[in-house]
Amino acid sequence: MxxxxxxxxxxxxxxxxxxxxxxxxxxxxxxxxxxxxxxLTFAPIPEQQKARAAIAQITTGDWAIFVSPRAVRFAHELHDLTTLPAIHWAAVGETTTAAIQSLFSDPPQVHHPSTTQDSEGLLANLPIKAMREHTVWLFRGQTGRETLADTLRQNGITVIPVPVYQRSCxxxxxxxxxxxxxxxxxxxxxxxxxxxxxxxxxxxxxxxxxxxxxxxxxxxxxxxxxxxxxxxxxxxxxxxxxxxxxxxxxxxxxxx
CATH class of the missing domain: 3.40.50.10090 (Rossmann fold)
Structure with a gap:
């Protein structure tokens, strides 16, 4: 133009x-x-008690994957993420990684993409074999892509989605x-x-x-x-x- x-x-x-x-x-x-x-506009998930109950089941060695900074924020509002047991952290993108680490005085290591900032990029940078021994808790919106969860499940990993927000136009x-x-x-x-x-x-x-x-x-x-x-x-x-x-x-x- x-x-x-x-x-x-x-x-x-x-x-x-x-x-x-x-x-x-x-x-x-x-x-x-x-x-x-x-x-887009975003709001907390209506079924907050269900999400809180899921977070309470996270145990040492499990994985917590966040699809966006928004997922980090809404999950943290439901449960102080800094009080979780020793777990593995992963994020879809650098900005989501920064959102996780900003919560801690001593930021944890966060697995994140080194190529494309999306689910495919994260999958390429995850230790898939080691993850089979633990549960993966996937923090996301009420709707979204299933690529990450489906691929992990296809590799023998237990994945439990935890919707923490909903989106609308x-x-x-x-x-x-x-x-x-x-x-x-x-x-x-x-x-x-x-x-x-x-x-x-x-x-x-x-x-x-x-x-x-x-x-x-x-x-x-x-x-x-x-x-x-x-x-x-x-x-x-x-x-x-x-x-x-x-x-x-x-x-x-x-x-x-």
Whole structure:
């Protein structure tokens, strides 16, 4: 897209999680108009007692795997994670690793991906054979990918999912009349909400523009998800999921 108007970039993480990205974008693209537009909202799991009961069963030597910083936060609200017995920790991504370690005065070792920041990356860096001797407690949302749990089970490992939060599409903000032309998508689930937003637009041309927007994504899985949902615009995959890399990916797009 080219023209004289300033580029508009939608920051789609939940409220309070876009500050670092906004700062990186303001430095790299000072003329860009940034719109804080969360696509997802999160809340504690309704069945909290069931989750607490599961956490109480964790024993020494078990594994606790967290799929996101959000899983760490909601689990810690249910039960002080620093009081768990001596266990093995694992996280899907560096930011989730940091969330776990921030809870401790003496941070534990956390197994995390060394390649792609997703379930596949974590699986490539786990001691699968050693894990068969212990239970794996998988902290996650009420819904989500089953790749991690299924693969571990296929390797003879006992996996018990522990849902600690639920997600839903956030309410449409008043800025719908002037939506971003570039969206930063850090969660594949956000794409469902963006597609749902497009489907609510009555004017066919406005709906087409939303589906033909620019997308910045963090991995091939999210890119494939976007295409499957009918997004036809340009997609740039950030080289990493951190704020600086996401800002650089946004800069690839010309001014709107």
């Amino acid at each position: 080219t023209g004289d108007s300033p580029r508009t970039i939608g920051l789609t993480r939940p409220d309070g999680a876009n500050d670092g990205l906004a700062s990186a974008l303001s430095t790299l693209l000072p003329d860009a108009r940034l719109i804080n537009w969360p696509l 956030a309410p449409t903000p008043d800025a719908l009349l002037a939506p971003p032309t570039t969206w930063v998508i850090t969660s594949p689930e956000s794409l469902r909400c963006l597609r749902q937003l497009a489907d609510t637009v009555e004017a066919a041309e406005e709906r087409r523009r939303l589906l033909h927007c620019n997308l910045v994504v963090i991995n091939a899985r999210t890119e494939a998800r976007a295409r499957a949902l009918g997004f036809t615009g340009a997609i740039v995959r950030a080289e990493a999921p951190d704020d600086a890399a996401l800002a650089r990916a946004c800069a690839v797009f010309k001014q709107d």
